[in-house]
Amino acid sequence: MNDPANSPASQTTGPSDISPFIRMLQRRDILSEEDIALIERLPMRKVRFQPGEDIVAEGSRPKESCMLLHGLAARSQSVSGGGRQITALHISGDFVDLHAYLLKTMDHSVVAMGPCEVSFVPHTAIRSVTEQSHHLGRLFWLSTVIDGAIQRTWITCLGRRSVEQQIAHLFCELYRRFEAAGAAKDFRFELPLTQAQLADVLGLSIVHVNKKLQQLKTAGLIEWKNSTARILDYDRLASLAEFDPTYLSLQNEPR
């Protein structure tokens, strides 16, 4: 089940366009010319992945971290019996497994949901940049800390919210994140997930997710077909979910 596609990931050489990552940082704080130059000089190895492929394997000890330039990726932990739980979703501009720079051993895998374009950055280069710019060091740190804030919110959703609320909350979160990344507007965004993958996010069975999705659709709150999601009534959806975007740290503040 859920085995990665066996076609090898295609590796491309040449310069990567890391502007999604720079824009992500600039939404959080002002970058100096030197900071931007440091990032642009980061050595990178660009790789494309097909849906379902492993980008980083659970249990491995990578020597580089991956930045997602395009697509949707997830962190996934497997459990006995073939099941799995998705613990994070990442979009274009996210420095997905930056934490592995310090953790050394992967306690989960990073998987491509849709087609993904990824840049691998050596840990030695990350170290060098953070030692040359305290400010970039803090922004890298911030990136992992925001991931943690999102994870806390997911814990609360899993533990204390109804399934409708969980789905509604996830749609609100993803929309706000895509919107901030410039990848969504007018309450519409690309969501290349299957219902089975969504079930792995929510910790539920496929059947149940399907039925609850129907309810949200017939209630006129969301649409979702052909990998395109649309929020029909954001205010009602957010109030159903008790969604408060503070945890996403979308405000630009000096760090």
Add this chain to the structure above:
Amino acid sequence: MNDPANSPASQTTGPSDISPFIRMLQRRDILSEEDIALIERLPMRKVRFQPGEDIVAEGSRPKESCMLLHGLAARSQSVSGGGRQITALHISGDFVDLHAYLLKTMDHSVVAMGPCEVSFVPHTAIRSVTEQSHHLGRLFWLSTVIDGAIQRTWITCLGRRSVEQQIAHLFCELYRRFEAAGAAKDFRFELPLTQAQLADVLGLSIVHVNKKLQQLKTAGLIEWKNSTARILDYDRLASLAEFDPTYLSLQNEPR
């Protein structure tokens, strides 16, 4: 419900003993004399809290972060209807809300479970230390990243494990963390939680937690009374929980 005790937190002056924090860092990497000196010179404000008191309030914008010197504390998010979810448990030596240094606004509160002794460290001092020592900067970062790893594991437990497994997993995790902190041995540790608080950790009702605890007790796996927990058969408990301590990063490695 769950209102903090109305007695004001007692504030003490004088030097704090931050050795629990230093020991925590030393279990993860080697500290130089200079690093230790930098930490010992950190300005601190030591405060005691009674069970149930708020150490840091949800929604606040603290100018200092708190280090837990003694006791058990939790991060808690409240939901409508008076419920709450505990998203993390912290023990002696943990730099509990270090992430607030970068996040600025608290998306959750920090609450004392048992009696707690806390040191507040100004964010300006944290910044100064991380700019004086890249190594300490990485270790501070690491501390927040390990918190994230624990949160991921909790997500997987909430989403994809049975209640027995969740409780078993939590007992294994806490024992290994207490043991590493020197606060537990022989499979015995202090766990000053009520079953209601444990229910808020697991996202379950009090009644159900109680019944599943009985099962683990009658199965001869754990004991827990008078705030003292004991694991009777660690191997069976860990295998029931599918517990793999990798995510706790208990290995000492250069970072």
Add this chain to the structure above:
DNA sequence: CGGTCTATTGACTGGCGTCAAGCACCGTGG
């Protein structure tokens, strides 16, 4: 045109929440 993947729907079962009652313990005050 068959095979695989995804979405959908129904029937049945079991897990977990809610409500409720009762017990044990403890500190307070008559």
Add this chain to the structure above:
DNA sequence: CCACGGTGCTTGACGCCAGTCAATAGACCG
């Protein structure tokens, strides 16, 4: 000394939510 209220733990009855099993239909592909 005992009555008391508060808190935490325990247990049973009942109902709903979510999982499992199963079957069907549509989309895409070889």
